[in-house]
Every structure is written in structure tokens, then in C-alpha cells.
Amino acid sequence: MAVAGKTFGIVGALSVFPRRLIAREVERQGGNLRRGVTRQTTHVVFGRRLLTNAAEAEIEARFEREICHGRRVLSENGFLRALGLATGPETSALTRQSLIEQSALAPRLFDLLSLFDAFEHDSEPYSFRDLILARKYAGLIASGAGWGAIARSVHRSGHVASLTALSLHHEGMDTIYARLAEGLSELDGQMLLGLDLPGDAELEELFVEAEAAEETGDYDAAAAFYQRYLAIDPTDSVTAFNRANCLRAAGRDAEAVHEYVRALKLDPSFAEAWFNLGGLIGEEGHVGSARRHLKKAIELDADFADAIFNLAKLEFDAGNLLEARSLWERYLELDKDSEWARMAERGMQFVNLHLLSKTAG
Template identity: 75%
Template sequence: MVVAGRTFGIVGALAAFPRRLAAREVERQGGHLRRGVTRQTAFVVFGRGLLARATEPEIEARFGSETDGGRRILSENGFLRLLGLATPEATPALTRQSLIDQSGLSPRHLDLLSLFDAFEHDREPYSFRDLILARKYAGLIASGAGWSAIARSVHRSGDVASLTALSLHHDGADTIYVRRAEGLSELDGQLLLDVGTSDDQEVEDLFAQAEAAEAAGDYDEAAAFYQRCLAIDRTDSVAAFNRANCLRAAGREAEAAHDYARAIKLDPSFVEAWFNLAGLMNERGRMDTARRHLTKAIEGDPGYADAVFNLAKLEFDEGNLAEARRWWLRYLELDQNSEWARTAERGVQFVNLYLLRKSAG
């Protein structure tokens, strides 16, 4: 799989390796790594840290939305393998459907447990050891264990393949135990090897708090959290972009413009930042600047329909009717069915009629 030119997004903190090392390797191979997901994200990596801060329904909903969005979903180990930094432990041979048929594990649980590397392989083909694990997990779930409890637990015993020789049990939905000679002991013990960093975890925690504050409409508080993220990781273009959105919502437009520009400086291909900054410039009456920014957004993503529509409207408002018509026609190539498409059609009809009258008169 070619990494060059692709954009990777991370949801949740990475547990197997530091984010900064992943970013360095992705950049070395010509790709881009961002926190969170944007329009240009082609691959979404689900970090195991998400298990500690999100509920099962929240994770399932996020997994579904990213899958429906046409993005390729990666586990941490899948991410490492794609980058060429890890290889499968055993020769795989089983298809996804064969694993489901032979283990009794549901397709949904197989996908979610694979997402958090509860097997040797993160996708088909699977190995025979994966089949053994799938049978154990199916038994745990059938007796009341939650899939997220399994996903949180299995990495705390070392290599997941070692679980094939152990007898797994659970107490309620949240705790997985292993039966040893001396009796039951918790599988959820201290990690054998913690290769993450305090900064990585701190940024993830701050980012989560910022997102929660933003969702609640506490824009000043959210902006403060995003600023703390940036104080730790000055290269985080998404934190800068999100902070700009919060500042704009809080009426702090000059600061918002600064942070949109910061996001663009960190990542010139960040088309949402170009688009939102164009909107801010439009509101402030700086039409030439807004036009340049919208053009940049479209150059970065020719299928960015919102940017195309807004550029058409800007040209119409400025009296550049031929240009407005050109961009509305382009918009109609991207969208034929929405209310915005009806507006674009009316705009084209108006310009056609105006130009016809002008040529006749």
C-alpha cells in the first residue's frame, strides 16, 4: 500500500507506539498524519486509548460513520504493518467468513475486536490462533462480557497469541480474568511495556476535553483547551483549526483568523481551513481575499462542493456573472439533488437570461 500522498487521521491515543514516531514515519514516506478526521482523510487509525474514554455505543457509531464515509479503517497494528514497521506473526489462511462460521463470533464483534488488535491479524486472512481466540471471545460475550472489556484486557497480558493457552473468564461486563493454578487473577493488570509518553496521553486528554466543551457550546473553554494542546504539540494543525472555529463562534474573529492561518501554515493542504478562513474574510468584507482562499480550497480538493458553491455566490454578489455561472455549473456536476443544487440552477438560469437580454438589447 502506497503511503505517499495519503492523509491519515488518528482517533484516540495510540498505545503501541508514540504518535510523534508514527508522524515522522508517515512524513518520511510522503504521507500526512493528523489528529482526528478531515475531508481528505483516507485512512482512520483507531487508537486503543479510545477504549478508556468512549463507551461501546460511541465507538461503534464512530466506526460505522467512518466506514460509511468510504475511509479505510486501521487498527494500531494494521497501521504499523501498512507502514512496513511490523509483519504478521503467523501465516494467515482463514477468511473473515470462515472465522465467523467456525467460532460463533458475530461479524460486528469480530470487526470491533479486530479494530483494537485482539487477534494476531487485524483483518482477513486470519490465522488458526485467531480462530482459537475468536472462540474464547465468543464464549465470554455469550456469558455477558462486553467486547470493549475484552479489547481493553487482552493487551495487558503481553502478546495476544499467548491467550490461546489460557482459560479466560469474566466477572460482570467489565473485568476479564485468567484461571491459573493458584486461582483466578486479573488480566487487567499493569501493562508489561508502556512505550507511550506522558505528552502523548496529555494531548489526547486535553483534545477530548476540548471536543466535549466545543460540543457543549463552551467555546471559550474549548479554545483554551485547544491552546494547551498546541503548547505541547505545536505541529497539530487540527487543534489550530478547531480552536479557530471556537474563537469564531465566540465572536473573537481576529484571533480566529490567526489560528486558521496557523492551521494552513502547518498544513497547506488543509482545505477546510482555507474554506473557513474564506468565510470569515467574506463576513469582514474582504472579498478578494475570500476569493483567493476559496480557490485554494478548490485547488486542494476539486470535489469540495461547498467551496465551489460559495465561490459562485461570491462572484454573483460581486457582479461577475459569467464567473458565477461557470462555478454554479461546476457545482451542478457535483450535486444535482439538493436544495443548493436548485439554487445553483436558478442562478444559471438568471445569468443566461441576463446575458441573453444584454446581447439582444
């Protein structure tokens, strides 16, 4: 897979390689790497550490959401192989459908286990060893184990292919065991390529704490966590953007403007940052600047419906009715069913009636 021109987002933290080294390699190959997911993201990498920080249902929902948005999802191993930092095992001719049929493993569970590298291969073609693993996992799930417990446990043994020779069992939902002559044993072993550099673990922890605080509405605390992150790594545009959103939600608008500008200096193609900065500036009455920022967001992402709607409203309020109508028409090409669509339709009707009355008069 060619990396140039693609934008990768990481959900969760990587367990097998330091993010900063990955970022340099992606940049060297002409791609972009961002923390989290933005509108420009084309590929989403699911880090294995997500398994320790999120419930299975949350991960499943996130997986479904990224698929629905047309983004390609990658496992850690799949990401490394795409970058040429790891080689795949010897390939075979087995398809995804063949493994599902022969193992009786549910398709969605198969995809989730693949996403967290529970097989030799992260995508087609799969090997015969992958089929053996699929059958073992199907048996564990049939006996009550969760897919997340399997994904968390299998990497403790080293290379997952070594599990094909073991008898796997579970007790409860959380841990998978191997039955040895001495009895049940956890699948303990060193994680592969444990190369975290000083500061990486702290950055991941700060980002997780910031997101958690933001989700609960403690925006001042979230902004403080994001600021601590930026003190260690001042080059992360998504962290600056997230901090700006928190500052804005906390009513600290001047600081929010500064952080949006920082995010855009780090990544001038950050459409959401142009959009949010334009909205904030517009609220402060700077119509010309808001218009320029919204237009820039649309220039970067022609299907950015929210930016198109807001620009239409701005033009309407400024008395530029024909421009507002044209923008609302474009918005309705992207969204026909929401309440915002109803507002766009009413706005167009008002413009048409206004212009008709002027013509009649």
C-alpha cells in the same frame, strides 16, 4: 503498504507508541500524519485509548462513517506494521469470511475487535489462533459481554495469542476474566511497548478536554485547551485549525484568522483551513481574498462541494453570473438531493432568466 503520499489521521490516542515518534517516521517515509480526520485523510488509525474515552455506540458510528467516506481504517498494530515498526506473526490462509463462519461471530463485531487488535492479525490472512480467539469472543458476547469490554481487557494479558489457552468469562458488561485454579482473575498485565514520553499523556488529555468543551458549545474553554496544547506542541496544524473554529464560534474573529493562518503555515495543503478562512474573510467584506482562498481549497480538493457552492454564491453576489452558474452546475454533480442543491438550482434558474431577459431586451 507504501506510506509515501498517504495522509493518516489518528482517532483517539495510541497506547503502544508515542505519537511524536510515529509522526517522525511517517514523515520520513513521505507520508503525512494528522490528529483527527480531514478531507485529505486516506487512512484512519483507531487508537486503543479511544476505548476508555468513548462509548461503544460512538466508536461504531465513527467506524461506519470512515468506511462510508472510503477511508481505509487501521488498528494500532496494523499502522505499526504498515510503517515497518512491527512485524506480523506467522501468517495463515484463513480469510475473514472463514473466521466469521466458523466462529459464528457477527461480521461487524469481528471487524471492531480486529480494529482494536483483539486478534493476532489485524487483517487477512488470519491464523488458527485467531479462529480460537474468535470462538471465545463469540461465546463471551453470546453470554452478555460487550465487544468494547473484550477489546479493553484482552491487552492486559500481554500478547493476545496467550488467551487461547485460557478459559474466559465475564461478570457484567465491563470486565473479562480468566478462570484459573485459584478462581477468576482479571487479565492484568503490562501494556506492550508502553513508551509514552513526558508530555504525551498531557497532550492527549488536553485534546480530549478541548474536544469535549467544543462539543458542548463552550468555545472559549475549548480554545484555551487547544492553546495549552499548542504551547507544548506548536507544530500540530489540526489543533490550530480546531482552535480557529472555536474562536470564530466565540465571535473572536481576528484571533480566528491568526489561527487559520497558523494552520496553513504548518500545512499548506489543508483544504478545510483555506475554506474556513475564505468564509471568514468573505464575511468581513474582503471579496478578492475570499475568492482566492476558496479557489485554493477547490484546487486542493476538486470535489469540495461546500467550497464550490460558497464560491458560486460569492461570484453571484459580485455579479459574475456566468461563473456562478458554472460553479453551481459543478456543485450539482456532487450533490443532487440536499437543500443546498435546491438553492443551487434556483440560483441557476435566476441566472438563466436574467440572461434570457437581457437577450430578449
